[in-house]
Amino acid sequence: MSSNQKSEIVRTKSGPIYSEPETLCSSPAHISDSSSQLNVPTVVESPDNKIRVQHERLFLHDLLNSVGGLHGFLELMSENPDPVKIQKYIASSLELCDSLIEEIQSYRQITLAENGDLKVFKNDVNSLELLKSVTMKLENHDVSKGKTIDVSPNSQPVPVQTDKVLLSRILINLMKNALEATDVGGSVTIGSKMCDSKNKGQSGHRMGSGAGCDCKGSHVSGDCYPVDFIRFWVHNDSEISEDSKPYIFKKQFSTKGENRGLGSYSVQLLGEQYLGGKVGFVSNKEEGTTFFIDLPVRIPDEKN
Template identity: 35%
Template structure:
């Protein structure tokens, strides 16, 4: 099929013919090779038929082994490119990919298209996020091709997102704390105790946000060192509910705690696990209306424990397809790292499995499965 279908690949002999055609146009070859940007040329099946030296050198690629005939997502080890449907560009999740959108629109409109692309890349059992800016420009020699420029904007996007969310959240909490302190002089003695408790909680949240920012920076750089120790699950759940009950998203909302582990202990990093679960709770709280409840549960699974947070709302299908990508959110410009951090901290550092289910009939549940004792402890 052609580029609008399942992208059946051209034989390698045809790829080589296209490469010979392009490299035979000396000025095109010289121009592209002189650029410091990563450049490749795609055929109408979105397979690479030419790349400049910058691409090969930057990503340590061999032209014939790693580049010719493959598609961009496969070069960057996109997790969605490993499939039984034909590779990069052929899965349901690929329909939400900025690179595929750029390619499709450039082919269809016969003009330059620029799109940002988020890739979850996996190499040597390590998973990390890439943010790329893709520029696709149609060009015609004997056949039609796309010249594709790829700019890695990962660090810029990561830094901007973390800073934006950090300042947004801290300012919100500090605003709430300021409001309470202004009320204190006019409160009766019986109300002051409760409001001091809220003020203390908000202060702790500000400290927690600062520590969370530091943890995420270290986590993304691979510098975070988890500290594993035995913890009591019932104490963890009680502490967690105390921590979130005065949070702004918990106002007039309720948390039901269900502990099905019967005085169980697990070995984990309590600080990191608490951060994962707080993000799950906040995510669920933001999804429900005032007066509604969520369910925080711990369930015995033999040699592991499942921590889960349920709310009775449903996530649209397109949201589910993109849910663990950094900076993707349905909650506005200043959101988009909660679910991503669940995955990053829960899997890379706590050695668990993070996932979710969401249906109209059963609502939405996020969970993390943790072994009783992490491997190698």
């Protein structure tokens, strides 16, 4: 592979290669005898390759969960003649199919984005309608059970020119992360606010800073926008630990256990590199956590 090729995702003409770490890199104990006889060099797993494997394992984990659930509902339908129950199983199966499609599309987008092959399509988007659409998609999701999702009443229908599919993906990932961090009986709020350059730089770590327009004191890469922009934000009542904050947007970092969690990483990848935005968050014990993405009202031309 040449030095200018990216190594995080292994691809062929037929698509990505899915494999467990053992199949990609055998341990020396497994290959020492055969390698000495066949002069096969020992393969050393690089950090980039390790991260790629974690990414693939996460994708397969979620995919198999959805397929397993779908198989279970199909079995129930084949064993139960009750038409009422069959209709219920069909509805649940359709939801799982939607989840499968969502997982596959998400993985494909991240893979294309990492390779620099993702295309951006400009759409005229109504910010309030988008918030409602994202909320509806997650209301019946497993991660939302026993929890409340609210659209902030202060959100206004701001016209934005951006890639609707990518922005939806970003907001869905932020919402899923917030819902996973929320206990049963809790709530997650999503909203948007039109901001101008005069409104940024107010106070720092409080819920108002995430839902408002200022960046001071927040975890955001680079400077805030010097021009008018729109902020989309997602809030929940839990706090991110100080030890975790510097690593939130790292691909290899997860608060959900081994090989879990690419939501924040993909939010920054898609939001900053492809939509020309700024992604950040504020978090404290008193008022919880607010993630946000600041976007120019028109998508940068160089990402056509």
